Structure formats: C-alpha cells, structure tokens
Amino acid sequence: MAHGQKGEVVVETAAAETAAVALGSRVLAAAGQGDMVWGHLAVRDPEGRGVWMKAPGWGLEEAGPDRGVLVGWDGRSLAGPDGVHKEYPIHTELMRARPDVNVTVHTHAPAVNAFAALNRPLLPVSHDAVLFAEHGLPRYTATAGLVSTPALGRALVEALGPARACLMPQHGLAAVGRDLAHAVLTALFLERACRIQLTAQAAGEIRCWTGPEESVRKAAECWPDSQMWAGWRYWTRRVGHAETR
Template sequence: MTYHHTQYLEDGSIASTLADLARAHRILELEGHGDMSMGHLSYRDPFGRGLWLKRGNLALSEVVDDDFILIDFDGNVLEGTGLRHIEWPLHAEILRARPDVNFVGHSHSHFATVLASSTEELLPYNNHGIWFAYEGVPRFADTCHIITTVPLGVDAAKTLGNAQALFLANHGIAFVGSTVAEVTLTGIFLEKAARFQVDLKSSGFTPILPDPEEAKEKFDRIYPPKAQHNFWTFFNRRLDRVEALQGIGISQISLPSAV
C-alpha cells in the first residue's frame, strides 16, 4: 500500500477508519508490542452497535483492512468472521466507561509489562513519559489473569479512570485514545517511556524527577494535535518503507537488551 498524506483521519467512514486501525496494529508490532497472535485494538462503532475488534489468531503484524469483527457490548458477534478474542470485556467495559474514548488497545509489550509486573510508578523522566504527565499510568493488580470476564473488565476500567493507559500486573497494558493516532501514540510512548525508565534505573545513575506542574506544561507544548498528527504520519511513512522491503506480516526478530 502506498502512503498518501491525506489518507489518515480525513475520511470518517468505518472502512477507512479500520484501514487506519489495521495499520496501527502493524506499527505497534514494529514498536515492540508483538507477542505471537496476542494483542488487539478496537474501535467504537459510530452507529452505537458496539465495537470493531481485531479478529483472533493473527499477529499484530498481519492485520489488514477487514480483519475485524463487530461485537456488541455484551460480546455477541454482529458482523464479520473469525475468532473473537477472549479479552473482549476489557475493550467493551473501557468503552462503556469512557465516552471520550473511541479506540482501545491491549498488548504485552516487553518493557511496559516489566513495569506492570512491579510496583514501579511510571514517571515523566523523558519526552515519552511526559505523555502521561497528567494522569499517570494506574495499575490493575487485583489479578494476574487475562481479562476475560465482564466483572474483571469493569474493575479494570474503574482503575483506568481518566488515564490514557493502564498497567495490568503480571500481564500487559491497556491504552486508549479518541483517535486512531492517539491510541497508537499512547501505546508507542508507553513502551518507550517504560524502556527508558528501566534503562535509567538500571544505570545506577541518580534520576532527576521533573517538577510535576512543569511536566504537564511540557505535555501541552510538545504534544498539540498538530504534533500528534505529524508523529502518526511519520510512523505510517516508516511502516510503508519497512513493508516495501519485507512485505506485510513479518515481525521484528529480536529486541535489544535493556542494559
């Protein structure tokens, strides 16, 4: 697929949005979110029918335009074929609880899951951590299980509150956005910030913690909607270059060590 600047966020049709969301899956695979066929993103159906969820048994790197099923908020499949991921309640309950959210992501990205599996608080040590300066990243630690029941989905959504992302202890992360660009950047920045924090804490250096109010002001300055759109288009250009070389569906082979 050839990248066109105007392709993204310009056409509000479901097919166009799902094409962007498919690309978001493949971008996230390049950014360390791949874990075999696990991990998935969803999109709130604009007609109120429920949510479009990536279908099962596909790696993030393999998702293309029509690899989604429409389910209602109780998990009934309304449209599409293929397996329904068993963690659908995580998506449904977050979307139910957060009218401002149109997209939900869930993955087991390595460094974010390292933090999720500890009591370490994500802090705004670098620009990626600044993304979370307002609400932080709460942790849902009631269970190490995957989120396959409605009560667990309700509790996870409650812990998420107004935040952009959630640590799932000993499991992974959830992340949200009002646009496909925002949910993608939230997932990418969480993994990058977590990796930075693991490196910083492993270095033996004494970390400098930014002033919390200044960190929020910095968020406002470096991440206005125009910048978010620029970063989203950057990741799309990069995806096109990678896929021009190796095609769709190839996962990155290795992840460099943190230290």
C-alpha cells in the same frame, strides 16, 4: 460495502473501521509491541453496535480489512469472522464507560511488563513520560490473568479512571484515545518511557527528573495534537500507508 448476517442480526461491514483496525495494529507491530497472535486494538463502531477488532489467531502485523470483526457489547460477532478475542471486555467496557474514547489498545509490550514488575512510579525522565503527568499512570490489580469477563473489564475501567493508560502488571498495558493517533501513540510512548527508566535504573540511582507541575506544562508543549499527528504520520509512512491528514 459488504454485508454480513449473524443469526437475526444483519449489519453492514464498515470498511473505514476495519481499515483503521488494520492500520493501528500494523503500527503497533512495527513499533515492537507485537506478541505472536496476542494483543489487540479496537475502534468504536460509529453506529453504536459495539467495537471493531481483528479476528483472533492473527498477529498485529497480519491484521487486514478482511480480518475485522464487529464485536457486539455482549461479545457476539456481528460481522466478519466468527471468532472473537477472549479479552474483548477490555475494549467494550472501556468504551462503554468513556464516551471520549474511540480507540483502545491492549498489548504485551515487554518493557512495560518489566517496569510494572518493579512496582515503582513512572518518573518523568523523558519527553515520553510527561504524557502521563496529568492523570498519572494507574495499575490494574483485579487480576494478572485474562480480562475475559465484563466484571473484570469494569474493574479495568475503575483502575484507569480518566487516565490515558494503565499498567496491567504481569500482563501488559491498556491505552485509550479519541482516535488512532492518540491511542496508538499513547501505547508507544508508554513503552518508551518504561524502557528509558529501566535503562536509567540499570545504571544506578535515578537522580534527576522533571517535577509534577513542570511535567504537565511540558506535556502541553511537547504533545499538542499537531505533534501527536506528526508522530502518527511518521508511523503510517513506516508501514507503507499514505496518511493524508
């Protein structure tokens, strides 16, 4: 373990958390959700000091343990590099409000942005889409710009409510989960669901999708923890990481 000092704050750099940030970021990039140096994932600090993120200026695929930053609840860098992403309030405010959430994701997935521009509901036309059946897929409309203040972060919290993910029109997505597997796969499934619906709409009018009650049942059948972890292990293998769980 290394130690870092920022002003009067002395903290121990958590190897597990920086490694988790790096792994989750690399999976998002491998799945096509990278956007040069923009987009980020955060992991809750187990000691309650804030959240761990990658340093700004690096792509998701470039995230590594030495580029992990402990961001305090007030946005200060407490350990690691000095820089902090401007949109840190996405993560600090979501985790402050949702004790059930330990990992948060924000990316600029192209299919999600394209779908959000249509202002249409996400229809359960695929296995991916039923993941969002229980709580719906809300839209964040407080700003189309950067979520760079705690107030805008709290507006995102309000928009998301108890849901797994939120569209951020003209911007991207926010996704949450109790661990890396659930948060990252939620972001991946949302992008796939949007892409499938866009493909169907491009061919003509959508005529067939799963109803609300069956969608909730189907989600429980298709996406229990065992299947989320199976999907996660697949992606960790894709990026060359030996996931042991």
